[in-house]
Amino acid sequence: MRTRRAQPTLELLLLLILTFSLFSSTLGAHSPFDSDSAHIHPRAYVTPSTKLASYDYVIAGGGLAGLTLAARLSEDGNTTVLVLEAGDSGDAVAAQIDSPGGTYYNSLLGTSYDYAYETVPQANAGNRVLAWPRGKVLGGSSDVNGMYIVRPSAVQVNAWSKLISDDTWSWDNLLSAMKKSETFTPPLSSVESTAGMQYKMDSRGSDGPLQVTYPAYMVPITTNWLPTLNSAGIPTSPDAYNGTNTGGFFATSAINPSNWTRSSAKAAYYVPASARPNLNVMVNTAVTRITWASQEANGTVTATGVEFSCNGQLGTVKAEKEVILSGGSVGSPQMLMLSGVGPRDVLESVGVDVVVELPGVGQHVQDHLCLLTHLIQKSAQFLSFINSGTAYLNGSYLFTPSSSFSAFQQSIATALNSSASTFVPSQYAAVVQGYEAIYSAQMESVLPTEGLIELLLNLNVPGQVTIQAALQIPFSQGRLYINSTSVFDHPVIDPQYYSHPADVTIMRQGLKAARTLGQTAPLSSILGNEISPGSSVSTDEEWEEWLRSNSATEYHPSSTCAMMPLEMGGVVDGGLRVYGISNVRVVDASVFPLAMSNHVRLLLSPPSPLRCRSHFLSHVINSSWHQRTVSQNKLLSLFGPLRTHLVVPLRMDRLWLAVLHRVRRRRLRRRRMALRV
Numbered sequence: 200m201r202t203r204r205a206q207p208t209l210e211l212l213l214l215l216i217l218t219f220s221l222f223s224s225t226l227g228a229h230s231p232f233d234s235d236s237a238h239i240h241p242r243a244y245v246t247p248s249t250k251l252a253s254y255d256y257v258i259a260g261g262g263l264a265g266l267t268l269a270a271r272l273s274e275d276g277n278t279t280v281l282v283l284e285a286g287d288s289g290d291a292v293a294a295q296i297d298s299p300g301g302t303y304y305n306s307l308l309g310t311s312y313d314y315a316y317e318t319v320p321q322a323n324a325g326n327r328v329l330a331w332p333r334g335k336v337l338g339g340s341s342d343v344n345g346m347y348i349v350r351p352s353a354v355q356v357n358a359w360s361k362l363i364s365d366d367t368w369s370w371d372n373l374l375s376a377m378k379k380s381e382t383f384t385p386p387l388s389s390v391e392s393t394a395g396m397q398y399k400m401d402s403r404g405s406d407g408p409l410q411v412t413y414p415a416y417m418v419p420i421t422t423n424w425l426p427t428l429n430s431a432g433i434p435t436s437p438d439a440y441n442g443t444n445t446g447g448f449f450a451t452s453a454i455n456p457s458n459w460t461r462s463s464a465k466a467a468y469y470v471p472a473s474a475r476p477n478l479n480v481m482v483n484t485a486v487t488r489i490t491w492a493s494q495e496a497n498g499t500v501t502a503t504g505v506e507f508s509c510n511g512q513l514g515t516v517k518a519e520k521e522v523i524l525s526g527g528s529v530g531s532p533q534m535l536m537l538s539g540v541g542p543r544d545v546l547e548s549v550g551v552d553v554v555v556e557l558p559g560v561g562q563h564v565q566d567h568l569c570l571l572t573h574l575i576q577k578s579a580q581f582l583s584f585i586n587s588g589t590a591y592l593n594g595s596y597l598f599t600p601s602s603s604f605s606a607f608q609q610s611i612a613t614a615l616n617s618s619a620s621t622f623v624p625s626q627y628a629a630v631v632q633g634y635e636a637i638y639s640a641q642m643e644s645v646l647p648t649e650g651l652i653e654l655l656l657n658l659n660v661p662g663q664v665t666i667q668a669a670l671q672i673p674f675s676q677g678r679l680y681i682n683s684t685s686v687f688d689h690p691v692i693d694p695q696y697y698s699h700p701a702d703v704t705i706m707r708q709g710l711k712a713a714r715t716l717g718q719t720a721p722l723s724s725i726l727g728n729e730i731s732p733g734s735s736v737s738t739d740e741e742w743e744e745w746l747r748s749n750s751a752t753e754y755h756p757s758s759t760c761a762m763m764p765l766e767m768g769g770v771v772d773g774g775l776r777v778y779g780i781s782n783v784r785v786v787d788a789s790v791f792p793l794a795m796s797n798h799v800r801l802l803l804s805p806p807s808p809l810r811c812r813s814h815f816l817s818h819v820i821n822s823s824w825h826q827r828t829v830s831q832n833k834l835l836s837l838f839g840p841l842r843t844h845l846v847v848p849l850r851m852d853r854l855w856l857a858v859l860h861r862v863r864r865r866r867l868r869r870r871r872m873a874l875r876v
Contacts, residue, residue: 243473243480244288245281247509250479253517254281257505258525259486259534261286262339263464264787265525270468273478280478281516283507285485285530286312286335289342289465296342297460299452307343312336316529316689323675323697325748331692332754333527337482338465340527340754346452346461348411349589350377351795353442358644362636362792363762365773370442378404384456386413393417394587395425396449402441410455410462414587420576420664420725421449424588424656427722431715433590444796445650447590484509487686489522489538489783491554500555501781508686521782528756528789529679532561533690535760535770535785536681540777542627545680555779558627559768563637563761564677564694565794567753568706569669570746571657572713575727576664591650591671591796597708611642611674611701622699624678625768633761633768634676637792641672650796652709654716664726666716668709669753671796674699679759694756697747706750707742755798760789 256272258265261284273280292312295301307313309332316331334340353370360368383403386396394417403411425435428447436446453462472478485508492501504517524531535541539554541561546553598604614622615638623634655667677695682688697703710732717726732745763769765778769792775784 239470240474243469243475243478245479245481247481247512247514250281250481250516251279253504253519254279254479255518255520256280256523257516257518257521258282258523259505260284260339260525260527260530260787261337261469261480261482262334262525262527262787263341265523266338266464266469267467268523268525268786269478269480270472273472273475276475276477278477282478282480283484283486283505283516284337284480284482286337286339286482288482289336289338292336296336296338296463299346299454299459299461302343302345302461307334307336308332312343314529314689316692318692318694318696321694321696323695323703323747324750327748329694329696329752331529331752331756333529337469337480338463341464342461345798346454347798348451348453349444349797350374350440350442351797352444352649354649355645355793355795358640359762359791359793361644362640363764363769363773367773368762374442378402378407380404380407381409381411382407383451384410384412387415390414390417393419394421394449397435397437398451399438399441402438408467409453410457411451412454412456413449413451414454415456415459417587418658420658420722421588421656423722423725424449427716427719428590430721431712431719433592433596436591439589439591445591445593445648447588449587450589452587481507481509485686486526486534487513487537489534489540490515491539495781498779499781500779502783518782521784524760524783524785525787527787528564528759529690529692531785531787531789532679532759532770533681533686535560535777536690537684537686540780542625542680544626549681549684551681551684555777557770557778558625558630559633559761559763559770561679561690561759562623562625562630562676562768563633563758563792564679564692564756565673565675565758566694566696567653567669567671567755567794568673568696568702568750569653569667569753570706570710570750571665571667571731572710572717572729573660573731574664574666574717574729576662577725577727588656590654592652592654592709592712593648593650594646595648597651597705597712607701607704608642608646611646614699614701615639615642622674623676624693624695627768629766630768632766633763636763636767637676637758637761638674640793641674645672645793651705652712653796654709654713663730664717666713668706668713670702670706670709671794672705673794674701676758696750696752703743703746706746707739710742710746753798755794757788757791757794760785761792762790763792 255278258269258280261282265282269280269282272278289296289312292307295305295307309315312335314333314335316333318329318331320326320328334343336342356368356370356373360366381404383405385398390413396413425447429435434446436444436448439448454460455462487506487508489505490503492503494500502518502522504515505522506513506515524534526534536545537551539546539552540557542558543553543556594604595601598607615635623631625631649672651672653669653671657665657667675695675698677693679690679692681690714729716722717729736742736745760770762771762773762775769778771777771785771790775786775790777783777785
């Protein structure tokens, strides 16, 4: 008799899915010439007229977390799941999505597959409006991101766990989940010898759905990365994926080494699950609001389903068990507010009835700002986004002598004690208290030892090498809020970049470090003059003026539905349930209370943890409804894929496609000849 595997609990699945997206990458074993749609079962897509009247779970958002969660929940054949995705299927642009080189040289940004959000003018960043692109397509930003996989540090993850007082979110749990979610393939011998990369198999997974590896080719300049870092006093990290990521290393990407294509949420989770009759997806369908039942005697509210607009056609669908929001750091808080859940002043200002007053919705926006130094190549090499060359720098390196770092730490503590409320764009005491808690966690646990700046070696401008510095632990926090009752109107996004002076100081030191690397052998031997910012920028004041006027973002917003205690302005609890509501959860990067030193999720990456957490969370959800307990070992064995991506240089990418295409044509020719015989 065959023993049926216990179905994962909902809470556990949720953790898996969120962890998965923390180290976002993309999976898939599909051919670079066949769109995902060729493998999607026809009954997977439904319309307003062919969908069911109700489903057990209704998921708003078919991106990284949403598709991962849907696939895991639908493993139980008795559970029905509907995913509502505002974007298109992406079938028409499958070639651009699948090709890693297309991420940078044939991007979908600025097209109909991009939400194209923008911030309001940033007073402390040159009064500029900054772009916030997000993937508007089935698969979400995992279809358009940079395919970059970097895990956060154990210290940062444990600081998160401490904030929520829940060991479920500890580093030990997430590391096991991340390993279970991936299949790591070592680099080609030619790549390993060129770059001198180090890795340890003990830290990586071997049989998960996410395919993780290194680029198929490394341009010769990468040979200089680690030796240059070492010459500048930055050590090589022997294992950046086991809880300590400071130092220099080469990052992995979410790519399928069998055909060098992007491994996306759609390819990894949805395509294999699309034949299930209990899993449906509606594309081009925007959820307009959550519908509610009458408030219960204890004050708790219950969702009955959602209203939606599909190609202009309005409709409703019931959720028998739960409504799950997976709209990302912009979409999920926007949907809560449109449904009457959020800060009272915001809701009343646009005429939305208050269902649950939660002042933390849309607050605590954190993001990774970045800026590049540009240097001339003495001998130009063809374009390649070498985002594998990575380094995370901590305060002891950025601030020398050590006394200057001590003084910097003290200035941060003084700023919090004297004027915390001035850094928080909120009139609510709970939100201010939450800011103080996040601030203290960063200051006490993260700041002393963890990576404050990320450096990336790039070769994506003709004739130039760029070294990017990116702020990883921002002390500035902003907010986003609705200013209309329509889901089709973008919310107001105000990250308040550089509103805290510590961010300016850290970024300045990071840019100085980037300049130093460009002037350090052996890298300096193949580089010419610095083009930008150039010799006119040298003093602290000049650096600060330049960075305020030129900083961009890595597109890693988080924390707008923060997982924190309710009294600290939290929006969801440790099980990702929205406070005050019995059956609505948020499962995406908006729940991370802290920005971390990694690529969290998002357009050019999702971080990695989100995917693992989505897996975990689906276990959590199922346990809520099936009343089952699963041992931690069994839980970890159920963790699914993580994703990030690797970028093969453009010319190599085309070469691989040409070779694969030729092989395919030969196989077809042989089959035809065999049939004739």
